[in-house]
Amino acid sequence: MPGDTPRPLLAVSNIEVIYDHVILVLRGVSLAVAEGGIVALLGANGAGKSTTLNAISGLLRTERGEVTKGSIELHGQAIHRHDPSAVVKHGVVQVMEGRHVFEHLTVEENLLAGAYTRRNGQATRRDLDLVYHYFPRLTERRGFKAGYVSGGEQQMVAIGRALMAQPTLMLLDEPSMGLAPKLVAEIYEIVARLNREEQVAVLLAEQNATMALQVAQHGYVMENGRIVLDGDAKTISQNEDIKEFYLGLTGVGQRKSYRDVKHYRRRKRWLS
Amino acid sequence: MLDLLYAVAVAPFRDMAGAPAFLIEVLIGGVFAGLMYSLVALGFVLIFKASGVFNFAQGVMVLFAALTLVGLLERGVPVLVALALTTVVMVALAFAIERLVLRPLVNQAHIILFMATIGLNFFLEGFGEMLWGANVKKLDIGIPDRSFIVRGVQINQLELTAAATAAVLVTVLAVFFQRTRIGRALRAVADDHEAALSIGVPLRTIWVVVWSVAGVVAIVAGLMWGAKSGVQFSLSLIALKALPVLILGGFESVPGAIVGGLIIGVGEKLGEVYWGPLVGGAIENWFAYVLALAFLLARPQGLFGEKIIERV
Numbered sequence: 001m002p003g004d005t006p007r008p009l010l011a012v013s014n015i016e017v018i019y020d021h022v023i024l025v026l027r028g029v030s031l032a033v034a035e036g037g038i039v040a041l042l043g044a045n046g047a048g049k050s051t052t053l054n055a056i057s058g059l060l061r062t063e064r065g066e067v068t069k070g071s072i073e074l075h076g077q078a079i080h081r082h083d084p085s086a087v088v089k090h091g092v093v094q095v096m097e098g099r100h101v102f103e104h105l106t107v108e109e110n111l112l113a114g115a116y117t118r119r120n121g122q123a124t125r126r127d128l129d130l131v132y133h134y135f136p137r138l139t140e141r142r143g144f145k146a147g148y149v150s151g152g153e154q155q156m157v158a159i160g161r162a163l164m165a166q167p168t169l170m171l172l173d174e175p176s177m178g179l180a181p182k183l184v185a186e187i188y189e190i191v192a193r194l195n196r197e198e199q200v201a202v203l204l205a206e207q208n209a210t211m212a213l214q215v216a217q218h219g220y221v222m223e224n225g226r227i228v229l230d231g232d233a234k235t236i237s238q239n240e241d242i243k244e245f246y247l248g249l250t251g252v253g254q255r256k257s258y259r260d261v262k263h264y265r266r267r268k269r270w271l272s
Numbered sequence: 273m274l275d276l277l278y279a280v281a282v283a284p285f286r287d288m289a290g291a292p293a294f295l296i297e298v299l300i301g302g303v304f305a306g307l308m309y310s311l312v313a314l315g316f317v318l319i320f321k322a323s324g325v326f327n328f329a330q331g332v333m334v335l336f337a338a339l340t341l342v343g344l345l346e347r348g349v350p351v352l353v354a355l356a357l358t359t360v361v362m363v364a365l366a367f368a369i370e371r372l373v374l375r376p377l378v379n380q381a382h383i384i385l386f387m388a389t390i391g392l393n394f395f396l397e398g399f400g401e402m403l404w405g406a407n408v409k410k411l412d413i414g415i416p417d418r419s420f421i422v423r424g425v426q427i428n429q430l431e432l433t434a435a436a437t438a439a440v441l442v443t444v445l446a447v448f449f450q451r452t453r454i455g456r457a458l459r460a461v462a463d464d465h466e467a468a469l470s471i472g473v474p475l476r477t478i479w480v481v482v483w484s485v486a487g488v489v490a491i492v493a494g495l496m497w498g499a500k501s502g503v504q505f506s507l508s509l510i511a512l513k514a515l516p517v518l519i520l521g522g523f524e525s526v527p528g529a530i531v532g533g534l535i536i537g538v539g540e541k542l543g544e545v546y547w548g549p550l551v552g553g554a555i556e557n558w559f560a561y562v563l564a565l566a567f568l569l570a571r572p573q574g575l576f577g578e579k580i581i582e583r584v
Contacts (some may be wrong), residue, residue: 085469096458113460164471
């Protein structure tokens with residue numbers, strides 16, 4: 001069991017997730033997020049990253065999935081039977097893959113909607129200013145319909161909206177998806193700042209391993225619904241297989257040239 | 273040929289200009305009828321907005337509300353108390369629908385929820401008649417169905433009250449949707465219910481709220497229609513008239529329901545009175561549907577419907 005602190009903020013132990021009562025998608029997944037830490041969850045398409053996040057946030061049930069074994073604990077309290085809204089009230093907010101902004105609401109209304117679980121109007125105003133402070137671009141866009149702002153700005157809306165719920169843990173699903181590298185860097189920088197300055201812990205599901213391992217302290221690698229490797233971010237980024245499969249580097253650490261790309265795909269069999 | 277052109281394009285307007293007081297009366301009649309359609313359409317819009325469900329039972333909810341109100345009044349309950357009790361009944365109904373119909377069907381396709389509302393339609397119809405009886409009832413809420421004359425124009429007091437009530441209701445709803453926390457959450461759910469869940473909006477609460485509001489709108493609609501034409505089974509059929517209003521105004525738009533209702537109400541009255549004789553009358557019966565058809569061809573999202581935002 002990884003985890004540097006005696007009791008982590010979030011502890012997922014040995015969960016199994018089954019969709020539609022028959023389809024087994026996660027097997028024995030365990031992971032931990034320390035208070036105020038950033039943890040990267042890496043893996044290819046369909047490895048089970050999103051399912052893991054959905055299991056934590058409770059959104060799984062809207063997709064007819066269920067945690068059938070194991071437990072998910074926040075501060076030592078089991079949350080895997082909670083409704084999504086109860087999970088949000090406990091301080092865990094998910095930013096879904098593909099941004100999912102409310103297209104017909106303005107940017108500001110999107111952000112305000114994020115504060116639904118909180119009733120304190122004054123604190124909400126203050127947090128709105130905080131979001132604009134971290135995402136100055138959104139200030140200019142506040143009156144625009146969110147469906148019409150750019151992809152990067154939508155991602156900012158989605159993160160800002162989650163921030164409005166005052167989370168202690170943010171589950172970020174694929175924040176780099178479909179964005180230009182420059183924007184990805186910008187968003188990652190803000191995430192790192194949020195983590196540093198607001199002490200928001202982050203569990204980050206990413207295909208873009210290079211980016212994720214730069215901000216994370218700890219990383220997990222998933223494949224076929226299982227965790228096949230974990231360790232601190234440095235160790236993982238030094239791992240030969242990770243370099244080849246996820247970071248696009250050759251064994252000696254050089255950027256791989258497409259001239260030398262092998263025409264067969266070496267497959268790693270993870271033995272556990 | 274020229275005669276026909278004259279009869280279609282000139283004569284009706286000559287008639288209008290010739291008797292302006294009568295024209296205004298026709299217009300007022302149209303506005304009133306339109307507001308009534310709007311009230312029914314509004315119930316549809318609310319539920320469609322928040323859950324994407326086309327509630328087939330909205331018409332019967334109007335009937336059920338009117339039946340309950342009349343039933344209470346007949347038993348000697350004072351008007352205001354009866355109104356409050358009917359509201360309680362409609363809210364209780366919303367809770368029951370969420371618990372027994374919507375919750376078990378969560379994540380099902382829209383067509384399945386639509387079918388469920390058809391079932392609900394038949395259930396409410398039977399249940400209402402079982403409770404309160406099936407005969408035609410007169411609804412008397414103390415507003416006299418009397419007319420007074422202002423500058424040669426006849427104005428019906430009941431219609432005036434109905435119009436004022438509808439205006440207040442619409443304003444309150446618009447403020448509720450635009451300015452309140454719950455209203456914003458309702459629109460958020462309408463846009464993307466999964467994302468709404470992810471930020472902690474409880475769908476069940478939202479459903480109860482929205483069906484309750486639709487129930488209250490049904491009370492107002494039932495009240496007005498019932499006072500005008502008696503409470504009877506045919507009241508549930510006005511839902512059919514609300515359909516073209518929705519197509520015209522847009523399924524997700526509160527202002528659309530109002531404007532759509534007014535256009536259809538005024539249009540069909542004008543058509544009936546001035547163009548009706550040309551085709552042997554009964555324009556009122558098909559005008560709304562033809563207009564709706566034209567709109568489906570030209571502007572399928574309706575006048576105020578939400579444009580489908582497509583990113584390229």
